[in-house]
Amino acid sequence: MPLPLVSPMLATPGTLPPAAQDARWAYETKQDGQRAVVYLAGDGSVGLRARSGEDITVAYPELLPLGRALGPMAAVLDGEVLALDEQGRADFQLLQSRMGLVGSPGRAARMAATVPVHLVLFDVMHLGADPLLRLPYAERRARLEALGLEGPFWSTPGALVGHGREALEATRAHGLEGLVCKRLDSVYEPGVRSRAWIKIRNMRTADVLVGGWSPGRGRLTGLPGAVLVGQRTGAGGLRYVGSVGTGWSEAERTELAALLRAAATDVCPFDAVPPAAGAHWVVPRLVGEVRYSTRTRAGLLRQPSWLRLRADLAPEESAADLPDTSA
Template identity: 35%
Template sequence: MSDKLSKYRSKRDPKRTPEPVPDAPSPSPEGNAFVIQEHHARSLHWDLRLERDGVLVSWAVPKGLPADPGTNHLAVHTEDHPMEYLTFHGEIPQGEYGGGTMTVWDTGTYETEKWSEREVKFVLRGERASGRFVLFRTRGKNWMIHRMGSAVRDPFPPLSPMLPTERARLPKDVAAYAFEFAWGGRRLLVPIDGGRTDAAREHPWLRGLAESFGSRTAVLDGEVATLGGAEILLFYDLLYDDGRALLDEPYTARRAALEALELTGAHWQTAPSWPGEAGAVRQAAREQGLPGVVAKRLDSPYEPGPSKAWLFVES
């Protein structure tokens, strides 16, 4: 009988890595376990592992499981892993194979509908991952993974920003608005999916932000401004969060969801907002040499394009 873990062991030194390195396969009693691990290695990816004949047959999925049947994701077939990997999490030392942080993203059981050398059809039953999937081989180690059935998240919203209407005076009903600085920067919408963002093509420093989201999807609205001589991205709205479109939610709900993300980094942060504080915010903008303030109705949805629910008032 061939040693299914020989390749796995050849890549690891138990004296240098905390990973389990058993001498032989050890199947679980059920025989149908799975685990998905979030792996922050040289590049973020997710490892899908399905129990089969005493080992975990494994694929590295750079963008995670697809949420939409219309989009297939790459899945790279890797070496079989031991059953002990079902619960493994920790830091694999840099310089070692797969060096980086690994956490258990989900675990559970699965049902096999088909298993061949070129196609694996299965149903996942986990806490975060569920549904029918098929893995199909394309070339060499490269496979694709496809979700069967319905989409499990809202489609991404159109990437068109909501724009304020200019006014000479502050609104009279100040209690109905939140007041924010107009930073005088360049508007930027940041879509994040699979730990990546297209916005990083122009701003490479956003790769760290996108990776920090892991499998969480989002579309953030903000402004690239220069503060203290440094370029920083100030976020002030959230259009999409964890598979759910927020455009129809009121400003107060979107703002609360944005603040819950606790976005703070060397190149990005959440812009401040002050409900009802019209005069003080405008005075502070004037003292700091900013163009003005933006008044945003607390009950307003997100309306791409010019909107009277957002008002720009010069400082």
């Protein structure tokens, strides 16, 4: 019997469930990787499909032995492909070096030796001849854990029932991306962004200096589409840390445009010129506060958004990299 194709169920951004309902929810660590639906036909083969439906099996040859892990048992599993850093935390930048190798089996095999991935499994939608979509999460999770899928490149981390606030604080303390809250009685809804699954992303804040801007397009013509920001190094230079293009109202963007024009200069203030075509440079005297999820290995801010101008801080107060604070 051919296995059914299943689109992954999606979580809705939100906050922790009310304390009175805490015991009705399970909590899993939110992973920063590539979502993958895993197809084990029971004949030793394995197939992986991305959230888009693209077949990504070739990109991850180290996961092929998973096809023999259940013997003759067929299964459709839900999980996330990760690349781990030296501390064992998911590093999306590392994973990007693997994600584009679907059409390059030779290169994928070579990369698997230097940047191996790890598959985290967290749900089962089909097992043997039985569809499990209509079973509650708690029962699906029990069946998944009973499979004992633990190996060199895959694992089934536990889920915590109740204690959501403690779970969220633990992800923050360990520098993890966030938390996914799943209602114990929820069925699996393929392709649906459901309120039965809630994702909470840990965001951090940082103070930055504005060193330039990129022109907006369309309705933003004549206004900054994004600002180029940096942080001071110990040597006094200005290290580029990213481009911020969201977080302003129309009035705030107009106000910012006037401030940037007043600070215009022909000299790039960053230690190295950022890869920003058509950038306009400014004297780095505007201090802003931004929110972001994580940093790349090069120190760039991921998913940054503008919070506010820090008129209470002078540029010289950013003489060195400022510590991040959890939002």
